[in-house]
Amino acid sequence: MAVTIDYSKLRILPDPDTREWWEAARQHRYLVRQCKRCGHKWFPPNIPACDKCTAMEISWFETAGKGVIHSYVVVVQPIVGAFVSSVPYVVAIIELDDCKEADGTVTRVAGVLTNAEAEVAIGLPCTVLFEETNDPKIVMPRWRISGEADDTWKFSE
Amino acid sequence: MGALTDKYCIVGVGETPHLRPSNRTTLSMACEAVRNAMADAGLKPSDIDGMTSYQAADSTTSGHVATALGLRLNYCLDILGGGSSTEALVAHAIGLIEAGYAKTIVCFRSMNGRSGRRMGGQIPGGPIPAVNAEGDNQFNMGWGWTTPAQRFGMSAMRYLRDTGCTTKAFAEIAVAHRYHASLNPKAIHRSPITIDDHQRSRWVVKPFRLLDCCQETDVAAAIIVTSRERAYDLRHPPVFIMGGYARTMTESPQWNYSRPVLHYVAGNYGWKRAFGMAGITHRDVDFISCYDAFTFTTLIQLEANGFCRAGEAGEFVKGGRLQIDHELPSNLSGGHLSEGYTHGVQMVIENVRQLRHRADDACPDWREGKHSYDRSAGCRQLRKAKICCGMAWGWENMGSCLVLRGMAA
Numbered sequence: 244m245a246v247t248i249d250y251s252k253l254r255i256l257p258d259p260d261t262r263e264w265w266e267a268a269r270q271h272r273y274l275v276r277q278c279k280r281c282g283h284k285w286f287p288p289n290i291p292a293c294d295k296c297t298a299m300e301i302s303w304f305e306t307a308g309k310g311v312i313h314s315y316v317v318v319v320q321p322i323v324g325a326f327v328s329s330v331p332y333v334v335a336i337i338e339l340d341d342c343k344e345a346d347g348t349v350t351r352v353a354g355v356l357t358n359a360e361a362e363v364a365i366g367l368p369c370t371v372l373f374e375e376t377n378d379p380k381i382v383m384p385r386w387r388i389s390g391e392a393d394d395t396w397k398f399s400e
Numbered sequence: 401m402g403a404l405t406d407k408y409c410i411v412g413v414g415e416t417p418h419l420r421p422s423n424r425t426t427l428s429m430a431c432e433a434v435r436n437a438m439a440d441a442g443l444k445p446s447d448i449d450g451m452t453s454y455q456a457a458d459s460t461t462s463g464h465v466a467t468a469l470g471l472r473l474n475y476c477l478d479i480l481g482g483g484s485s486t487e488a489l490v491a492h493a494i495g496l497i498e499a500g501y502a503k504t505i506v507c508f509r510s511m512n513g514r515s516g517r518r519m520g521g522q523i524p525g526g527p528i529p530a531v532n533a534e535g536d537n538q539f540n541m542g543w544g545w546t547t548p549a550q551r552f553g554m555s556a557m558r559y560l561r562d563t564g565c566t567t568k569a570f571a572e573i574a575v576a577h578r579y580h581a582s583l584n585p586k587a588i589h590r591s592p593i594t595i596d597d598h599q600r601s602r603w604v605v606k607p608f609r610l611l612d613c614c615q616e617t618d619v620a621a622a623i624i625v626t627s628r629e630r631a632y633d634l635r636h637p638p639v640f641i642m643g644g645y646a647r648t649m650t651e652s653p654q655w656n657y658s659r660p661v662l663h664y665v666a667g668n669y670g671w672k673r674a675f676g677m678a679g680i681t682h683r684d685v686d687f688i689s690c691y692d693a694f695t696f697t698t699l700i701q702l703e704a705n706g707f708c709r710a711g712e713a714g715e716f717v718k719g720g721r722l723q724i725d726h727e728l729p730s731n732l733s734g735g736h737l738s739e740g741y742t743h744g745v746q747m748v749i750e751n752v753r754q755l756r757h758r759a760d761d762a763c764p765d766w767r768e769g770k771h772s773y774d775r776s777a778g779c780r781q782l783r784k785a786k787i788c789c790g791m792a793w794g795w796e797n798m799g800s801c802l803v804l805r806g807m808a809a
Contacts, residue, residue: 248544255542256534265538285658287539294656314558314662316550317606323531326544331606334545336554336657351658353554355543360606365561383542396561398607 248355250378253325263303264288269382271373275342275350277304284342286352308371308384310337311392313351317360332356333363337386357387366395402643402677408494409631409638410804412441412506412624413749418588418740421515422618427460429620430510431468437506437622442635448624449474450502452489454481454743458517459510475502483691484666484793485509486623486744487800488646493625504630509745510620518616548693549613552795553605556696559663560607565714567607570695571598573730574611574737576722577692581734583724583761583780588615589738612695614736621745623752637807639755642787643677645670646800659796666799667704667791675706678803680787682707685803687729687754687782688722689747689790692736698722701791705801724780732759732780747790748802754785755806 257265267274275286278293279300285293292299315335321327333356342350356363357372370389373382414436416422416429430453438448448471451462455478462476475496479485486507493505533541540546545554559565575595581587593611601610631638649659649666675681690701699713707728708716722730733739733750740746753759762778763771771781786808791801 252530253541254530254532255538256532257538258534261538285656287536289536289539313657314554314561316545316553316557317603318544318550319603319605321544322547323541323544325531329544332544334543334550334554336558336662347660348658353540353543353545353657355545365558385543398557398560399566400606 247329248376248383249325249328250376250381253323255378255381258289260289260291265381267303267305268373268384271382273306273308273371273384274303275306275339275352277302283344283348284350286350304342306339307341309341309389310339310352310369312336312363312365312367312369313338314365315356315363331360333358333360335363335369335386337369354384354386357385362388364395364397366392368392404494404498405642405677405679406640407628408497408625408641409628410490410623410641410748410752411626411631411634411636411638412437412443413622413752414438414440415621415742415746415749416619418586418615418617418619420617422512424618425460426458426510426512426516426620427464427468429618430460430465430508433510433620433622434465434469434506434508437624440635441624443504443624445470446472448504448506450476450493450496450505452477452479452492452505452507454479454485454489454509455511456480456482458512465508473502475505482793482798483693483744484646484798484800486748487644487790487792487802488798490623490625490641490748490802491644491646491800494641497625497627504624504626506622506624508620508622509743511743512618513741513743514616514618516618547605549605549608552694552696553608554657555663555700556607556694559696559700562663563711563714565699567599567609568595569699569714569717570612571595572717572720573692573695573698573722574598576720577731577735577737579723580732580780581738583775583778584734584739585762586760587734587739588617589734608694608696614693614741615738617740619740619742621742621749623745623748636756636758639752640805642680642803642805643674644800644802645674646798648798649796656796663700665700665704665796666793667701667801670799671705671801674801674803680803684787685728685789686784686786687732687788689731689735689751689788691744691747691792692731695737698730704799705789705791724775724782729782732782744792747792751788751790751804754782755788755804757781757785757806
């Protein structure tokens with residue numbers, strides 16, 4: 244477990260657009276936004292209208308929380324206090340397996356990986372997990388690499 | 401060519417020194433930068449009747465600056481803006497003058513970018529208070545992904561994977577811009593560096609090393625725009641605005657990592673309009689400037705604005721191509737990477753000085769407008785500096801550019 248985040252130094256403040264998302268995370272459910280009119284899905288969930296059809300009648304889609312790493316960074320120099328003792332840690336953008344739309348759009352989400360830098364590569368499958376934090380109101384979704392793949396790419400120094 | 405081509409000019413530029421820290425207020429620095437720009441143009445306070453500025457909730461306002469300097473404005477506007485706002489506000493100024501709202505407009509940016517509010521987080525090395533993650537920040541700061549380096553790094557990583565480019569291409573940009581800074585007495589970092597220096601510098605966020613990242617500084621800068629008719633009477637030969645754009649991506653007007661290509665940016669959609677308006681091709685461009693918040697952003701701006709094909713910028717910049725006296729000199733003041741960080745303004749200022757043939761370098765004779773063009777003597781004035789393309793910002797939410805020409809072109 245590479246990442247230890249100190250949520251006494253980082254207060255997540257849910258708002259009317261995001262309260263349900265954080266509540267779902269507490270129930271170990273990973274949501275993305277979904278448009279009630281055209282079905283389009285997106286992330287992050289604080290965006291209150293559909294960027295395809297402009298509808299503000301929006302709902303949620305509960306994903307299975309599985310996807311493929313589309314890109315990543317390795318944070319070496321922390322700049323937010325809560326992460327000072329966590330470096331180096333990996334943040335990834337993940338393409339969700341169950342959010343592929345007919346026109347080719349794939350919903351991507353971002354999150355911190357529990358795996359170490361040595362294990363991460365673009366193209367690897369990963370799965371969400373939910374971790375309690377020292378803020379009782381916040382359960383934080385994280386991602387872990389959960390398999391292998393043929394077509395992967397790793398940053399070479 | 402567009403109806404507005406060459407109808408408006410940049411006639412004055414001015415700034416404060418890049419410092420860290422300034423030990424001054426953003427209001428004080430803004431006043432000095434605007435006053436310097438008025439002096440540069442040879443304009444009195446009563447000649448200025450419009451003012452615009454941009455900030456990230458970290459600065460002063462047009463009203464404060466105008467009050468302090470005794471300007472009486474017919475038009476004033478302060479926007480929330482970022483790295484592409486300089487060119488956008490210059491374009492905005494043209495529209496305002498065209499519509500009759502004002503006759504001569506100053507655009508400024510003032511920021512304590514080092515000692516004041518820093519982008520994306522808290523102050524490293526200082527006391528670390530608890531921080532609130534609200535709005536957008538719930539979904540990035542919550543997992544330690546806040547700084548521009550961390551966010552551009554994500555696009556850069558995917559770019560490296562998609563194109564086969566390596567960080568040696570990043571190094572080429574760091575080396576070129578540092579070399580230009582070595583000829584600039586105002587630059588924060590003036591010691592030339594090598595590709596190896598870049599490759600050995602410490603990691604900030606992989607794939608970015610220290611020498612991939614800009615120099616956060618405290619600074620203010622200002623640019624004055626007026627009509628061609630007025631421009632001819634002023635202190636310097638006018639610099640003509642040939643064309644430009646300021647726009648978002650078609651697919652994605654705001655930060656959206658589901659957009660099809662993570663490293664596509666707004667410039668892809670704007671340059672044809674700007675070049676068409678200017679009536680030029682890329683071959684007519686003598687030098688460029690780009691928003692080098694990171695080395696990587698230079699690469700994607702070169703591709704986005706059509707200087708090379710998508711995926712080929714890594715090859716394009718090899719062999720010092722962006723250095724002075726090579727094919728396409730870039731960021732001749734040293735840019736954000738080495739001169740300091742004005743959130744986009746200094747590139748326009750440098751381009752104006754180059755087009756006037758008044759680069760304020762270490763060349764002993766430049767104040768008389770004579771340049772030796774001898775780099776070993778500290779001269780960074782381009783011999784052929786007639787047309788430039790200034791490109792700003794390397795993200796999807798906004799990109800802009802200005803094509804400028806000097807009197808000789």
